[in-house]
Structures are given as C-alpha cells and as structure tokens.
Amino acid sequence: MGSSRHLLSSILLVSLFLTFAEARELLVGGKPNAWKIPSSQSESLNKWAGASRFQIGDSLVWNYDSTRDSVLQVSKTDYETCNTSSPIAVHKDGNTKVKLEKSGPYYFISGAEGHCQKGQKLILVVMAARSQLMGISPAPSPVAFDGPAVAPTSSAVILKSGFVGILGVLMGLALF
Numbered sequence: 001m002g003s004s005r006h007l008l009s010s011i012l013l014v015s016l017f018l019t020f021a022e023a024r025e026l027l028v029g030g031k032p033n034a035w036k037i038p039s040s041q042s043e044s045l046n047k048w049a050g051a052s053r054f055q056i057g058d059s060l061v062w063n064y065d066s067t068r069d070s071v072l073q074v075s076k077t078d079y080e081t082c083n084t085s086s087p088i089a090v091h092k093d094g095n096t097k098v099k100l101e102k103s104g105p106y107y108f109i110s111g112a113e114g115h116c117q118k119g120q121k122l123i124l125v126v127m128a129a130r131s132q133l134m135g136i137s138p139a140p141s142p143v144a145f146d147g148p149a150v151a152p153t154s155s156a157v158i159l160k161s162g163f164v165g166i167l168g169v170l171m172g173l174a175l176f
Contacts, residue, residue, distance in 0.1 A: 023055070023057035023058050023059065024055075024058050024059070025058070025059045025061050025097070026052065026054070026058055026059070026060055026061065027061050027063070028045060028048075028060050028061065028062045028063075028122065029045050029048050030048055032063045033063050033064065034048075034063075035062045035063065035064040035069065035071065035110070035120070036064070036069075036120060037110075037115055037118045037119060037120045038118075038119045038120070044119060045120075045121070045122040046121075046122060046123055049122060049123065049124040049125075052124070053127060054100055054124055054125065054126045054127060055100070055126065055127055055129075056100060056101065056102065056103060056126055056127075056128075056129050057099070057100065057101075058099075058100045058126070059097050059098060059099045059100065060096075060097070060098045060100065060124075061095070061096070061097050062091070062095070062096040062097075062098075063094070063095055064094055064096075065094060066092055066093055066094030068112060069110055069111065069112045069115065070090060070091060070092040070110070070111030070112065071090075071091040071092075071096045071098075071108055071110070071111065072084055072087040072088075072089070072090055072091070072108065072109050072110070072111045073087060073088045073089040073091075073098065073106065073107065073108055074086075074087050074088060074107050074108070074109055075088065075107065076105070076107055078107070078109070079107035079108075079109055079121060079123060082109060082116035082117050082121070084109065084111055084116070087111075090111065092111070100126045102126065103125075103126045103127060103128040103129065104125065104126060105123060105124070105125050105126075106123070106124050106125075106126065107121075107122075107123050108121060108122040108123075109121040109122075
C-alpha cells in the first residue's frame, strides 16, 4: 500500500507538471545569426514565425553582429513602411532578448539602413493566455493585421495534458 501511494503521488506531481506550461526562450529563426537579409522567401523569418507558437511569457532571442545591425520593435505602420525613426524599443547589443508579455501581434525590423526594405523584418502573434485550471486554451481575441496566417494549435496536446492533470488530481484526492 505504501509503495502504491508513493507511485500515485509521483504520478500526481508529474501530471501537474505537464499541465502547466513553462515559458521558453526561442532563438529567432531557430538558429544563430538568422537576423539577416533573407536570400530567398524560404529564409523569411515570417515563415519561421508562422510555423511557431508563441505564448505569453516566452522570450525571443536574437544573435547578430552589433556593429552592423540592431533590432527595432515597431508599430504595424512602421513595420509596413520600414520606418526606423520612431521605434517602440531599440536593441543594439548583439544578443537581444525580448519577453512577450501580452497576446497579439509584435512587429520587428532591422535598424540597419535598407535592410528592412530587403525583407529583414519579423511579425509574430502571441497566443492568448491558457486557462491553467483545465489546460484548455480559450479562443484568441480577433486581431486585425495583414501578416502571415497563423494556424491554430493542436488541441489534442492541450486536452491530453489537461486530462492527465485532472486524472492525477482525482487519483491524489482518492488516496488522501
């Protein structure tokens, strides 16, 4: 009885761990030094962003040569026109980390002259916060923007982790 109680307690802890997602650090482009003028459409950072899922609390990390480039967080209008004169934030350290603190679109462009016009820019969408009680995500609020389409996340993974969490809690309550 004692060992089965220990085993079920362990299962409870593991299932609760799986239910709550941790914030991640994501290397922009998925590789070092991806912050550059793309040589083709397939190297576009927007293609990478469209295939990724960003959550509140995640951080983006850029690696680049700080003597030649920078990262500017800008408005939608400045993103579309490659305007570098009024950024929301300027990053010039070569190893930039930006925490995604709210849901919705984020816009970034290169601060190097002419780079944005040649495609060195990034738009991404941060998903709405997940419900931590059940592990089921609410639908994101509609956001008007002309960026890449973002596919919904797989609800199977979310439902599975939520189910495992609930099962673990019920088993834990039955034992105690």
